Amino acid sequence: MTDPTLREEKSKVLVVEDDPAMMVALRDILESAGYAVITASDGRSALQALEAEVPALILSDISMPVMDGIELFETVRKDPRAAAIPFIFLTARGTREDIFAGKSLGADDYITKPITSQELLAAVSARLQRSHELMLIQLQTAYKASLRALANAIEARDSSTADHVERVNGYAQALAVDLGWDEARRNGLEFGAILHDIGKIAVPDSILSKRGPLTDEEWAEMRRHPEVGRRMIANIPYLAPAVPVVLYHHERWDGKGYPAGLSGEEIPEEARLLSIVDTFDAMTTDRPYRPAIHPSTTYETILDAAGTQFDPQMVQAFARCWARGDIQRVMGGAAKSSHQVPTG
Template sequence: MKRKMLLLVEDNLVLRGALKELLSMEGFSVFAASNGLEALSIMEVVLPDLIISDISMPKMNGEEFFKMVRKRSEWIAIPFIFLTAHGDDEAILMGRSLGAEDYLVKPINQDALITTVNARLKRAQELQIVQLQEAYESSLMMLANAIESRDRYTRGHVERVRDYSLMIGEQFGLEKAQLQNLRFGAILHDIGKIYVEESILRKETSLNEQDWEVIRNHPLVGVDMLKDIPYLVSTIPVVRSHHERWDGSGYPDGLKGEEIPLLARIVAVADVFDAITSDRVYKKARPLKAAYQEILDQASILFDPEVVKIFEMLWKKGDIQKIVEMLETIPKKGENSL
């Protein structure tokens, strides 16, 4: 495992040496500087995982050093811990106002030092994971919307299906990992449509049997696209089965009841509700209340009755309508959602 790199900035030679030795014994790689200017020179060569800095120092003090660090985009996320003298409330307030992650009061307690450093490194890692997930989701949204953009109508379907699905999933009591799979599955549910000809997606008349064969195959095309991407494999049950129906009348496998994966049963309700309430090339949008009633009428026929029960509860609370209102700036028109 790669050792974490710390930058220690302290003008007191004895204290700097003692802290460096202590942190090195705990398994950290420690680079030391006596003031902010020295520290900035080190950072041009080494990117530390965390910075520990005194406040009162010659040439460039801790406050000035902190501000210089935060000016650089590649340094802005590095956790920063201030060292301050006992009872120096003004320095503590200054550190907090600047946005420093933490502070330690001299004389430094060994346990407090190690605990604080480890806690801040862990928190920084958690934030990096969140940022990666957000970038990852943003990329998936771009891909999904790129598929929908092949239609001459504007989009919004992917966002609404995602939000309806997550709201239902949360009420279902799904665990965090399941909600993550639901989120990405909802985003990518129609990814297989990338291979459906635009003439079919835009067709204003009834589809013929050949067209239907292509449409019914898009979940399997989606599965084929995702099966060799390790971090997307968990979305496959949704992508494959979101067109399956409770009574076995769906596609591509004719699954029925609880044979259909739960996450796919959730996305099925969200997908159909949004399709009913959105303009399509072959039909006009129906009012929200009519779509709501349609979902209720199809409980135990097309849809999982438990999923519909939660959908009904969310409707009565006004939560489904809130999603529509929140996304109403995105015109509700999309591709042929079959």
């Protein structure tokens, strides 16, 4: 479903044209297609219009009095508020040199007169669609950065888990690529990897950093963190793909895990995948109650647990990634950490 705020922004197009007849024609075409049109007769008037409101797209002639389209474009690109607005040059000067000059400046498109209504609307629609896609990518990047900051702040409560989130996501992405998962699915997995232990915010520091074995009561407290994590993100729509990972990454293939005691294919695939890489990272990292285990030993332990703790097919994917060196490369980014055993 399209975000209504994006529809509203899409309706605003600033048309800069000094020919009154052409201005009327452009305005009529765009308004008939549902766009709200802001008009200006030259570059200077266009800048004044930009002061009042920021449009979704600028459609500008090049040859105009007072301030031409080239100068307008250069000025707009220097304005932080307007620098990202898609900019289309519309002009009667259609030589290859003119087109190259317009595009070399960084304009999004360059179309020549005369132009049909279909050509105009297609150009405007394509540039707005691309602008919206870039906006969503930027928002998603910002979301991930914020979530990483939160997850790392939680992990920082236990010094033994420094960089755990980044490594687990690195391992998880390697397995997902091996399994042929598409970008959308890998993206959801990334959210799950970032947030898988977010529920530990409710676990007391005394339990997280305890050097000896946990009591039954302390284990019960620790095992609450998947459900706590699920509740924290359950009502955030864009995090929906992460919910099964957060809730079920401690389930076991043989049904002896928690919190629901699921077994086999009852466990969501993403959670089955993350279970392996989370365990691998935990074992190869110093913990308050034991030193790190060598990666090669941990790898053999993972293989031995296929069909009991782990999904055999996921273990096979892990083994392929290990054979290619994918796992070792992720570890290499943390090899200087005093908390993790080097791969060599």
